[in-house]
Amino acid sequence: MSAEVLAIGATQVPYFRNKAFSNLMLDCQHKLLDLVNAETGSKVLFFASSGTGVMEACVDNFIQKSDKALVINTGGFGQRFVDICQRKNLDVHDAKYTVNEVINYNDFKQLEFDALFVNACETTTGRKLDIEQSGKLCKHKGALHIVDAISAFLSDPIDMQLHNIDALIISSNKGLALPPGLGIVILSPKAIRNVKQSPSLYFDFKESLKNMQRGQTPFTPPVSIILQLQYQLTQLTQIGISNLIAQRADLVNYFREKICHLPLKNYVNDLSNSVTALSPLAQNADYLVEYFERKFNLILTPSAGDLSKKVFRVAHLGHVDKAHFDVLIEALNEFYQERLS
Amino acid sequence: MSAEVLAIGATQVPYFRNKAFSNLMLDCQHKLLDLVNAETGSKVLFFASSGTGVMEACVDNFIQKSDKALVINTGGFGQRFVDICQRKNLDVHDAKYTVNEVINYNDFKQLEFDALFVNACETTTGRKLDIEQSGKLCKHKGALHIVDAISAFLSDPIDMQLHNIDALIISSNKGLALPPGLGIVILSPKAIRNVKQSPSLYFDFKESLKNMQRGQTPFTPPVSIILQLQYQLTQLTQIGISNLIAQRADLVNYFREKICHLPLKNYVNDLSNSVTALSPLAQNADYLVEYFERKFNLILTPSAGDLSKKVFRVAHLGHVDKAHFDVLIEALNEFYQERLS
Structure with a gap:
């Protein structure tokens, strides 16, 4: 982590249920949306959690008993999406591939699914997935394209409009070079329209979206990391x-x-x-x-x-x-x- | 926060999947168990989350469809336990009281319930609940006594053995005077024996207990706050x-x-x-x-x-x-x- 980010880690945590912190949150949202070229109307949600928490949150908020999920599974983090769905007895199609096996996205054109879950980079092997192809498939099927970019964000090109991404999952401690503990999801307008009733109160996107209108969260966010995030995003957006x-x-x-x-x-x-x-x-x-x-x-x-x-x-x-x-x-x-x- | 805690916030986050960090986690566990006078065999679990995340985790891990929960509800944080249960369509008895209404714990002696949820302090009103009484009731009923001590920890007396507590919920940003983002639950041996299959992978106590045997977590913990926690606990246990x-x-x-x-x-x-x-x-x-x-x-x-x-x-x-x-x-x-x- 940079000296500047570390210095922010040494400042008192401010009271956060006020306008000053709301403005800071909204500024973070603005800069994140800019970095991933999100469509107008997209929103950013912040959680005290690791990246896995937000992966599970996406399942909780987009997949109900009546829905079907498709997971492109090339390793441990693809498997994690499958495990989360199976744990909740959800209908999941586990499209499992060996490490260098070619994925033909046309194979799924006949399959019924409401959301596709994929890792932009499967961190266990460093395999980069072709999210442009999975994005096209989702557009063709009218399905949500849910992308774990926890390791890929700021390393590989991620463009929410070009790659037709509806939910982009990131976390503080990888590309953003901040301490772990802040989970982030960026939602497209289509994703926002399709948020379901979440079985989790803690990871409830509807409540989070409502609070984020004024730059707040339903539950205590990791305030210090968000202060560091704002600094980091200011540097990153300046570089482009x-x-x-x-x-x-x-x-x-x-x-x-x-x-x-x-x-x-x-x-x-x-x-x-x-x-x-x-x-x-x-x-x-x-x-x-x-x-x-x-x-x-x-x-x-x-x-x-x-x-x-x-x-x-x-x-x-x-x-x-x-x-x-x-x-x-x-x-x-x-x-x-x-x-x- | 103290100058010493802030200074730790300004240090690089170390690699944590190793023996050094495991030992630090086990040391935090040891000191926390000491502070709450936990029974031998009790364990501490750490999550990247706010206190509410751990409140929900306790519902996920102790209440299944076939179980009955009793919530002593004297305000917003009692209501939160009720909301979490209702969100999951669980069988919950909402024992609702007005702000200064006397609670007669004998009223529940005839009620069937598997776990009682109570806030040691209802933070919205500052009302201190009589956890000795709810503890006795749970002992009599053979039910789990699950106590939210998020605001009460280090302020009001909390003794897991004296108060017969099975799960004690705390968080980093109240009495511990650390940045928000670390949720903690302390489990008694009885609680550990009664952990159910959690619908949440992120808040899975079985997996967390397995990992904590060697001082680790299934998913990335908020490493910086845990470093600060160890410092803080060292000071606190010295004072007693x-x-x-x-x-x-x-x-x-x-x-x-x-x-x-x-x-x-x-x-x-x-x-x-x-x-x-x-x-x-x-x-x-x-x-x-x-x-x-x-x-x-x-x-x-x-x-x-x-x-x-x-x-x-x-x-x-x-x-x-x-x-x-x-x-x-x-x-x-x-x-x-x-x-x-």
């Missing part, structure tokens, strides 16, 4: 979204080129700018994770379950630059020099 | 809970004595140490709220809805001392001097 994405792509390509001579294979074909999942050819991935923490004090993000031996991940999110990656590149070179010489 | 409550009572009595000559009436008979709700005899309460903010830059907590003209509130929570209240006492004296002379 296309510059931000270009900078991120440049950074990611720098890292990927610098390590392409090493015996590390990209785990996925469709690479997101937010994270690189790498398969070491000669060692187990969890060995590298453990070794790099012990030897270099560097955290390679481990994978969970079956993937833990196959894949480790390098996140490209947040407040990082080339110098940051040079440290890792050097460590990787040192690790392999000892083993390949 | 009985000293903390005595200090708070002393502070509250100081304030109440200093204003007893003014035309302000206590709104409730059973006063909590966490908040004082005052009815101005000669003006509307919302007039004072507006006037004090404009004239003195002092925030008197306004009431919502019907209460807004009748009652304003003075919170006694968090990092406050007598000097803090002297400012308000002086302003109140000035306000009434102009009007009564």
